Structures are given as C-alpha cells and as structure tokens.
Ligand SMILES: Cc1cc2nc3c(=O)[nH]c(=O)nc-3n(C[C@H](O)[C@H](O)[C@H](O)COP(=O)(O)OP(=O)(O)OC[C@H]3O[C@@H](n4cnc5c(N)ncnc54)[C@H](O)[C@@H]3O)c2cc1C
C-alpha cells in the first residue's frame with residue numbers, strides 16, 4: 001500500500017463523501033479538533049479538511065464537493081492514491097478531563113468533526129450531549145457514530161423530514177433554558193450557523209467554541225491567508241485555532257474574507273469543465 005492510499009471511499013449523500021486514508025504519520029498524532037491538508041494531484045489546490053476519526057494508521061475525512069478540488073476528490077475511489085496529506089495541523093480541542101457536561105453541536109458537513117470530538121470528551125470522563133442537524137434526512141451524516149458515543153443525542157432537520165423539525169439551535173436553547181449545568185459547548189458548521197447558534201449560549205455565560213474555516217494555504221502560520229479577528233486581536237486559524245471562543249469572533253470579518261476569491265473559484269470551475277470537454281473530444 002502506498003503512503004496515502006485511499007483505503008475506503010464512499011458517498012454519504014449526493015454531495016458529501018467519506019474517505020479513510022492510509023496516512024500513518026497523521027493518524028498516529030491526530031487529536032480532536034485538528035485538521036489535515038490534502039493535495040489530491042499535482043495540479044489541484046491544497047484543501048484543508050478536519051480529521052474526523054482515526055483507526056490505526058488510517059484517518060477519516062468527510063467533505064462536501066463544493067468546488068474544483070473537492071469535486072475532483074469526490075471522483076477518487078478505494079485504492080487510488082493521493083499526492084500528499086499534511087498534518088495533523090492546528091491546536092487540539094480544549095477538552096477537560098473530568099466530569100463536565102459538554103454539548104457538541106454539528107450542522108451540515110460540520111457534523112464530520114463531531115465524532116472524534118465526542119469520543120475524546122467521553123474518553124476524558126465527561127457527560128456528552130450531541131446535537132446534529134442537516135437541511136433534510138438525506139444530508140444527515142454520522143448519526144450512527146454519534147449515537148454510539150453520546151450519552152444523549154438530538155437530531156434535527158430543517159424541513160422536519162427526520163428528527164426534530166428546525167435548526168440545531170432549538171434543542172441547544174431548550175437545554176440551556178432547562179437549568180441543567182452545561183460547562184462547555186462546541187458548535188461546528190457553516191459560518192452563519194455558528195454565528196447564530198453561538199448567540200444561544202451567550203446569555204447563559206457558557207464557554208462556547210467554534211471551528212473556523214477561513215481560506216488556508218500553507219497551514220503553518222506563514223502565509224497569513226487564514227487570519228481572523230478574535231477578541232479584537234488578529235489570529236491565524238491554522239496555528240492559533242481552528243477552534244476559538246465563539247463569543248469573541250468577528251463574524252463579519254470572517255465571512256467577508258471567505259468571499260474574497262469567489263471570482264477565481266468560478267473561473268477555476270469553468271477551466272476544469274473546459275479541460276474535461278477537450279479530453280472527451282480527443283477520445284472521440
Ligand atoms: C480547518 C478547516 C477544516 C475544514 N474541514 C472541512 C471538512 O471537514 N469538510 C468539508 O467539507 N470542508 C471542510 N473545510 C472547507 C474546505 O476546505 C473547502 O470546502 C475546500 O477547500 C473547497 O475547495 P474547492 O477547491 O473544492 O472549492 P472552491 O471553489 O475553491 O471553494 C469553495 C469554497 O470553499 C472555501 N475554500 C476554498 N479554498 C479553501 C481553502 N484553501 N481553505 C479554506 N476554505 C477554502 C471557500 O469559502 C470557497 O468559497 C475546512 C476548512 C478549514 C479551513
């Protein structure tokens with residue numbers, strides 16, 4: 001087996017894919033909250049993806065095919081090789097050993113990050129409540145994993161096709177208002193979901209973490225592309241994060257920077273589509 005062989009690849013839904021990758025150096029050192037940077041082939045971009053689990057020398061990733069590189073990744077099959085997997089990168093989650101009650105909230109593809117976090121929190125002796133949500137039943141991922149790990153699990157769908165109808169913030173609000181002691185909350189999902197959901201815990205003064213996903217290039221704190229403003233200070237998400245105090249994040253700054261390369265991303269998709277047409281014509 002090659003160094004970065006895909007040992008298992010499967011579609012979890014129409015747009016979300018799961019892969020187990022043989023990456024011994026990454027798997028042996030990875031902790032909850034960390035990510036890797038994948039270089040699928042010599043030509044494509046390097047894509048940061050959260051490590052959502054490990055098993056011996058293999059790591060698990062789950063990704064949404066949204067653009068050029070993730071769509072390319074989605075075409076790869078079991079047995080294919082990736083050019084490079086760098087990691088583990090970033091700081092591990094701030095999990096306390098003891099008897100804290102923690103709530104882990106995942107939305108959409110952000111649920112990919114929750115099993116490894118829930119497992120680490122549980123192994124450290126904490127009481128773990130999971131809340132996972134998706135737009136509809138078909139887009140829900142890792143429910144079985146989370147059910148097996150968590151002491152309690154709430155599932156939501158925006159359209160009510162499964163579980164509780166509504167956003168993941170609903171059960172979180174109910175838990176906060178129930179008067180139960182909640183020591184820490186993690187929220188992982190799209191920017192807007194994290195921004196809105198973290199407002200639920202603010203009035204209760206509950207320490208809340210979010211995992212930020214600004215555009216990253218080197219992942220080592222050198223290029224400055226992943227800078228975010230947290231508590232009025234500039235931080236690099238790749239080395240200072242990606243997890244930060246949700247109540248201190250400047251969300252507008254983050255979302256503006258995430259949109260910076262929309263034109264180039266569109267161009268890249270068009271370029272790849274054109275290349276595809278050319279290759280087919282040659283075959284004809
Ligand atoms: C620490 C971290 C962990 C992540 N974990 C996951 C995960 O587990 N699953 C998942 O589906 N996605 C994850 N992402 C987002 C993922 O990296 C982007 O979806 C991916 O890079 C898109 O690349 P593309 O070429 O397919 O799409 P593009 O068309 O290039 O971009 C689509 C969108 O993805 C974002 N993006 C593009 N390039 C980057 C980049 N280099 N760094 C960050 N964001 C980028 C931009 O917001 C852009 O609008 C994570 C991002 C970060 C920073």
Ligand code: FES
Nearest residue numbers: 217219221224238
């Ligand atoms: S990705 Fe370059 S500094 Fe963080």
